Amino acid sequence: MNKLLFCDQLYSLIKDETNIIANLSNITAFINQNFENINWVGFYLREEKELVLGPFQGKVACVRIPLGKGVCGTAAYRNRILRVPDVHQFCGHIACDSDSKSEIVLPIVVHNEVIGVLDIDSPSYNRFSIKDEELLKEVMKIIEQCVFLRDEEI
Numbered sequence: 001m002n003k004l005l006f007c008d009q010l011y012s013l014i015k016d017e018t019n020i021i022a023n024l025s026n027i028t029a030f031i032n033q034n035f036e037n038i039n040w041v042g043f044y045l046r047e048e049k050e051l052v053l054g055p056f057q058g059k060v061a062c063v064r065i066p067l068g069k070g071v072c073g074t075a076a077y078r079n080r081i082l083r084v085p086d087v088h089q090f091c092g093h094i095a096c097d098s099d100s101k102s103e104i105v106l107p108i109v110v111h112n113e114v115i116g117v118l119d120i121d122s123p124s125y126n127r128f129s130i131k132d133e134e135l136l137k138e139v140m141k142i143i144e145q146c147v148f149l150r151d152e153e154i
Contacts, residue, residue, distance in 0.1 A: 003135050006034060007142060014146050023147045025055040031120065031139075032057040035132075039099055039123045043108075044072050045116040051076055054116065062096040070094035075105035076114045083133055085126040097121065104128040106140050110148045118143070 010030055014023045024043050031041045042056020044065060051065040051072055062070075068077040071090055075082040084103045087093045100121035108116040118140065122128065 001034065001135065003138060006135060007138050010139060011142050011146065014142070018150060020147055021055060023143075027139075027143060027147075028055050028057045035120065037122050037124050037127055038120055040097060040119070040121040042119055043116055044076075044119060046076065046114060051117060058121070059097050059099075062094055065094060071103050072105050072117050072119050075107055076117050079107050079109065079114050081106050081133060081137070083128050083130075085128075087121075099123045101125045102127040104133065104136065106136055108140065108144060108148065110144055115148065 010027065013026055013030055017023050028041050028043065032038065035041070040056065040058030040061065042058065042061065043054035044051035045054045049067050051067065053061055053063045065073045067073050069092055071082050071084055071087065071093060074092070082103075082105045084090050087095075087100055087103050100123065102122045102125050104120050106118045107114045108118065118136070120128070
């Protein structure tokens with residue numbers, strides 16, 4: 001997957017839309033269409049001390065995840081990307097879909113505060129590479145700027 005082309009297409013998709021839900025919905029569809037071997041992609045948005053399910057593509061999901069719990073809650077609490085090759089080996093993993101075997105979670109950070117996460121699951125072990133992580137870091141910059149900081153001068 002060409003990182004520059006992927007990011008340009010994503011930016012074009014969301015740059016003119018101001019509705020957060022519409023943008024997050026299209027972002028999940030775009031990632032779902034362009035990443036192979038994934039079975040769930042979506043957002044969890046922070047409400048006080050927990051993450052609440054946002055737009056997603058995939059099977060029914062857990063609705064609320066406490067900060068510090070599971071892969072998503074831990075990534076948000078620690079404000080760091082978590083790339084988990086085998087979710088069954090992750091202490092405290094929350095199994096929303098028993099078919100998921102690996103996962104990558106990236107915090108959404110606005111004004112130095114974690115306001116949510118992007119979560120992507122795969123039915124294969126060790127699905128997510130450092131190359132995927134690097135691409136998704138660029139995606140997060142686009143999301144943070146175009147979706148959450150749209151009206152601010154950067």
